[in-house]
Amino acid sequence: MMGKPPTVETPLNHWRQLQIPHDFASIHEALVFCKAQVLQLGQQGFIQIKIADGDYYLDQIEIDFFSDRVEIIGNVNNPDRVQLHFNALNNRCGFLMQRGNGIFKIDGVTINGMLGFQGYGQWADESYGAGVMCLHNSQVLLGSQVRINRFYYGVAARYGGSVRCEPGVIVQFAGDAGFFAYAGSIDAQHCEAYHCAHLSDGLGFGFCAESGGFINADNSRAAHHHMAGFYALTNGAMWCHDSSATDNRHGYMAIHSGVLTCNSINQSTNAYQNFGYGYFADNGGHILANRCLGNENSQGGFFARHYATIDITHAHANHNGGAGYTAINATLFGNGAQARFNQGDGFVIGQAGFLDGEFLMAYGNQGVGFNLNQCQAFMPRARGWKNSQGRMQKNRSWVATR
Numbered sequence: 001m002m003g004k005p006p007t008v009e010t011p012l013n014h015w016r017q018l019q020i021p022h023d024f025a026s027i028h029e030a031l032v033f034c035k036a037q038v039l040q041l042g043q044q045g046f047i048q049i050k051i052a053d054g055d056y057y058l059d060q061i062e063i064d065f066f067s068d069r070v071e072i073i074g075n076v077n078n079p080d081r082v083q084l085h086f087n088a089l090n091n092r093c094g095f096l097m098q099r100g101n102g103i104f105k106i107d108g109v110t111i112n113g114m115l116g117f118q119g120y121g122q123w124a125d126e127s128y129g130a131g132v133m134c135l136h137n138s139q140v141l142l143g144s145q146v147r148i149n150r151f152y153y154g155v156a157a158r159y160g161g162s163v164r165c166e167p168g169v170i171v172q173f174a175g176d177a178g179f180f181a182y183a184g185s186i187d188a189q190h191c192e193a194y195h196c197a198h199l200s201d202g203l204g205f206g207f208c209a210e211s212g213g214f215i216n217a218d219n220s221r222a223a224h225h226h227m228a229g230f231y232a233l234t235n236g237a238m239w240c241h242d243s244s245a246t247d248n249r250h251g252y253m254a255i256h257s258g259v260l261t262c263n264s265i266n267q268s269t270n271a272y273q274n275f276g277y278g279y280f281a282d283n284g285g286h287i288l289a290n291r292c293l294g295n296e297n298s299q300g301g302f303f304a305r306h307y308a309t310i311d312i313t314h315a316h317a318n319h320n321g322g323a324g325y326t327a328i329n330a331t332l333f334g335n336g337a338q339a340r341f342n343q344g345d346g347f348v349i350g351q352a353g354f355l356d357g358e359f360l361m362a363y364g365n366q367g368v369g370f371n372l373n374q375c376q377a378f379m380p381r382a383r384g385w386k387n388s389q390g391r392m393q394k395n396r397s398w399v400a401t402r
Contacts, residue, residue, distance in 0.1 A: 013042035020051045027051065027072065027084075028061055035065040048073055051109065053081040060092040060129070066101045066138075074108035079145040082109045086131075088116035088151055093129035097138035097161070106132065107143025107166075116175075117150035121199035121226060123175050128152045131171070134161030134184065144168030153177055154193065157184030157213070165191050167219075177205040178222075181213030181236065190219045197226035205229070206248070209236030209258065223247050229271070232258030232285070242267045249276040251297070254285030254308070263290035263311075272296050278317070281308035281330070289315050290334065296320065300344065304330035304353075312337040312357065320344070324365065327353035327375075335359050342366065346387060349375040349397075362387055372397040 024030040030049045037047065051074045074082030086094045094111045097103075116127025131148035134140055137160040144166040148154040154171030157163045160183065167190030171178035178193030179186050193206035204226025207217045210233050217240045222229030229245030232238045232254045240262040245251030251271025254260045262269045262279075269292040271278030278294030281287045281304040290313040294301030301317025304310045305328040313334030317324030324339025325332055326348040333356040339346035346362025349355045350373040362369030362384040369384025370377070370392040377399045384391035392399075 012037065012040055012045035012047075014044060015046045015048065017048045017050050020049060022052070027056075027058070031061070031063060031070075034067070034070045038065055038067045038070075041067070041069050045069055047071075051082050055083045055085065057085045058094075059087055060096055061094065062096045062098075063101055063103055066103075068104045070103040071105040071107070072103065072109070073105075073143075074145075076108035076143065076145045079108050079110050079147050083112060084109050085112045085114050086151075088113035088127050088129055089124060091126050091129045093133045094131040094148070094151065095140075096133050096135075097140055098133075098135035100137045102134065102139045105141045105143055106146060108145045110147040110149065111151070112149045113151035116152060117173060120173070120195065121175075121197035121204065123152060123198055128175070130154065130156035130180070132156070132163065133158070134163050135159055136161060139163070142166065142169050146170075147172075149173055151175075152198075153180045155186060155188070156180045156182070157186050158182045160184060163187070165189075167191065170194075171196075176201075176203045177208035177231070179207045179215060179217070181209045181215045183211045183213050185214045187216045188220060189216055191217065192221045193225070193229075194222075195224045199226060203227060205231040205253075206245070207231065207238060207240065208233075209238045210234055211236060214238065218242055221245075225249070228253035228280070229274075230260060230262065232260050234258065237261070240269065241265045242269055244270045244272075245278075246271075246273050248274050250274055250280040251278045251294070252287060252289070253280045254287050255282045257284045257286075259286045259288075261288045262292055263288050264292055268293045270295075271301075274298065277301065277303040278320070279303065279310060281310050282306055284308060287311070291315065293318075294320065294324075298322075300324065300326055301339070301342070302326070302332065304328070304332060306330060309333065316340070317342065323348045323367070323371075324362070327355060329353055331356070333357055337361075338363070339369075340364055345369070345371040345389075346384065347371065349373070349377055351375070355379060359383075362391075368393045372399055
């Protein structure tokens with residue numbers, strides 16, 4: 001028999017645990033109790049909602065108050081033992097916070113969407129909620145032992161919402177994006193996103209910053225996504241230093257004035273074995289790829305077009321299926337970039353593109369080292385040898401090599 005709901009002295013000046021399902025039958029009932037007690041918490045007061053191991057079938061849980069002294073905790077040693085199954089139809093979320101509301105922390109749980117996900121990349125209509133959603137200046141901390149599966153968005157922050165993730169949060173089988181900041185912010189360092197796809201809409205990103213949103217995804221990993229591992233668009237910005245992207249269409253993608261800052265700091269940012277490009281910038285997108293690696297990608301290492309820019313300072317593009325570096329009506333800049341053993345050319349600059357860098361090197365590529373067509377290239381001390389079709393091919397281009 002469920003115990004009598006606990007009462008709280010006035011004020012509560014100590015830590016207190018509410019057990020689910022012993023003290024309350026559901027998380028929702030425990031949150032209602034906490035909301036009623038928020039104003040009674042003293043300076044040392046803190047309430048933990050503790051969920052016992054098991055499977056729980058739930059509707060959306062909206063946290064409609066703010067307190068940094070309330071947390072929801074499952075099993076922090078094994079979050080697979082606390083399975084929270086949410087109905088994701090009608091755009092419902094798992095945990096929803098809006099209008100400045102939120103709690104201190106959620107940890108030790110696996111959050112699963114139901115009914116919206118109909119198979120890899122297949123989604124029911126109007127099932128576009130998130131496992132954890134913060135809207136309109138709301139905020140929450142996700143602990144390292146949070147797992148989110150089969151929600152259209154794993155972690156989402158919109159319109160001033162903010163989510164901070166401790167290292168270790170994992171999102172799998174989302175639709176549009178695993179971590180999604182739309183005019184909001186997410187701290188997702190050392191986090192992971194896998195298998196995101198919405199095939200009919202051409203979506204599927206690991207980490208996505210859009211419409212002025214910001215994500216810190218330093219040291220994070222994105223793999224097996226339909227479109228891109230790390231994605232910034234429409235003035236969205238992302239830090240993804242020392243990160244890795246593999247088996248996506250593109251590893252890193254920036255369009256429409258989006259900015260990705262993925263410079264290597266303590267270890268190499270690495271886009272490898274993607275079935276498109278390692279780094280793809282289009283329509284005014286910007287990628288800072290200082291000392292980054294773009295290896296073994298099917299179409300090429302680094303690609304920019306339509307007024308986009310990529311910083312390729314000391315970057316490496318090796319063993320790609322196409323060219324190492326390409327700029328079509330776009331700009332590549334930076335000293336010391338290397339292109340080795342690519343199936344295409346080392347560097348391709350065309351259609352009013354611009355290449356600006358010293359000490360560039362093209363070695364052992366199947367095409368030419370530098371393919372320059374109707375472009376400008378400032379490339380003092382460039383080196384190119386053992387390329388199958390020669391060092392340089394130039395057509396109606398202005399080139400400075402000294």
